[in-house]
Amino acid sequence: MTLTFADLGVPAALDAVLAADGITTPTPIQAATLPDSLAGKDLLGRGRTGSGKTYAFALPVVARLSAKGGRANPRRPRALILAPTRELVSQIEAALRPLADVAGLRTATVFGGVGQGPQVSALKRGVDVLIACPGRLEDLIGQGHCDLGNVDITVLDEADHMADLGFLPAVRRLLGQTPRGGQRMLFSATLDNAIDVLVKRFLEQPVVHQADSVQSPISAMDHHVLHVSRDLRIAVLVDLASAPGRTVVFTRTKHGAKALARQLNKSGVPSVDLHGNLSQGARTRNLDAFHSGTATTLVATDIAARGIHVDDVALVVHADPPAEHKAYLHRSGRTARAGAAGTVVTLMTDDQVRDVRALTRAAGVKPTTTKLANVTHPVLQTLAPGDRSLPGGIVPAAGTAPSRPRGSGGGGTGNRSRKPSGQRGGNRGGAPKTGGSGGRSRGNGSSRRTGSGGGHSASSFSGRR
The missing domain is CATH 3.40.50.300 (P-loop containing nucleotide triphosphate hydrolases)
Known part of the structure; x- marks a missing residue:
């Protein structure tokens, strides 16, 4: 029998969004992680780029925020997704937005290389899911435009690439500003000592799933x-x-x-x-x-x-x-x-x-x-x-x-x-x-x-x- 997203616990409204886009069968990393991530567990997911990691964290972020209810306060996002590059931030937002729209959630992106005005305005209106590069986010926090004190769910995508680019000090500072007890998910193609430090410091009793590791072509x-x-x-x-x-x-x-x-x-x-x-x-x-x-x-x-x-x-x-x-x-x-x-x-x-x-x-x-x-x-x-x-x-x-x-x-x-x-x-x-x-x-x-x-x-x- 073919496994479906509904079998994994994905709400029907979100399942319908995926089906409308022709996505009906979970990838291995999605099938492995979704039951635990939807249950609110801290999670370490290891899988190669292209294995479907974006939906592996986008679905639980939207589902759990929607189930909890409530609205985002100005400058205080409810979920934070960190990614290493502007292009990846934009791609994550494009995949997540249709899910968020169905659930009535607001999304926004934050990255450098563009004016910060629209980003500041979005934060002032209130953002449920913020997708950000570490550098610009730290700048906006330092200017008083953003506060991570209400973040219920934190996702770190492409963690190994964060390490390669030297972003881990900023990532540690940002994760340190999110409340303890919130859900934290870390996705990485590889797991080395630098990533292990993040896992031990910020994830509590994480479940570990691996599918299509980058080391296995x-x-x-x-x-x-x-x-x-x-x-x-x-x-x-x-x-x-x-x-x-x-x-x-x-x-x-x-x-x-x-x-x-x-x-x-x-x-x-x-x-x-x-x-x-x-x-x-x-x-x-x-x-x-x-x-x-x-x-x-x-x-x-x-x-x-x-x-x-x-x-x-x-x-x-x-x-x-x-x-x-x-x-x-x-x-x-x-x-x-x-x-x-x-x-x-x-x-x-x-x-x-x-x-x-x-x-x-x-x-x-x-x-x-x-x-x-x-x-x-x-x-x-x-x-x-x-x-x-x-x-x-x-x-x-x-x-x-x-x-x-x-x-x-x-x-x-x-x-x-x-x-x-x-x-x-x-x-x-x-x-x-x-x-x-x-x-x-x-x-x-x-x-x-x-x-x-x-x-x-x-x-x-x-x-x-």
Whole structure:
């Protein structure tokens, strides 16, 4: 018998919201945690990005606040969800808001990079569920705009990423301001000593659940290493990114992400970048362009490796290998989400052989390695099936929204079109890509890719951080 959300204790009104969005079967992390979290227990949930952790905590937050009743007082939220990045805060709020609306609860977000005026106004009106980044929240508390004394439920999402970014001191200060005896839930892909300190200090007799740990790679994810010369990397990236579907490419540096996106656009691949040098407005517009299909390739630093959810990414490319295995696994987790298949490709130059072997060994993966002398090698068609199409680059957002494709672009490998043998998925459904015939279209979950980027300085696309 298939387990349902109702079986786990989710209220009917919230179950209906999920069903209307086509979500009817709980993921393993949801099935494991919901009975305890709905019962109000402190909880430690460990699961890889893409395992469904957002609903694992959003459902109990809304259900328990709704059952308790009452209204939020000005500047005193009733539930607090902490997340490490602005993008993740926005995504959590987007998933939680329909549930909160049904329950008559108010939500608000707090993060830096934008003016604080609207955030202060929302807090003054009263917020039931506040989703926040630690830095801006501490600023607003220091200015007297927010008080955590009424928080009944606290959630810490992507706790290990909080630690990686150096946020744990702020997280400890914020958790220390929430009342003892309230429910606290901590979700993390990995559990190291720093996270263990948080658990021991702030969680009381927590129940521990683990599903799809980041250390156990998804079986549906294929790992490949392409051994290439430095001057062949751009041509290989253009080829992979010009096949049907979405690609995420990771770079090590912010400047490298910007430069690589520019090179791909020049070669005719509609691409946007995502990194810390962009304003919040530009980051939002670039992500929206990738979500909508205006851009088919996202070039990002590790800021996008955690928590950013984009459907139907079937190929991730590490243009430069990451420095350590946790980053490799989190980057790779942009594909093969929610049970879908996916492919991960790492570009490796001669001086990176030792590092990449150590990296994949530490990550617990056994990639297939292929040495390429040119972009006609059949492995490229295997990794990214479909006709190659270069509909034209776009202008990534800096202060304005991305423009439409500006023609066929130039340079790169040229407008190559190859018919695949055994083409998978064909032209994936959804809105067609702009520009050119045979442009890539988004769709049914078989779309192919996710990008590459950064890596060791000897071969990175830019040496500047």
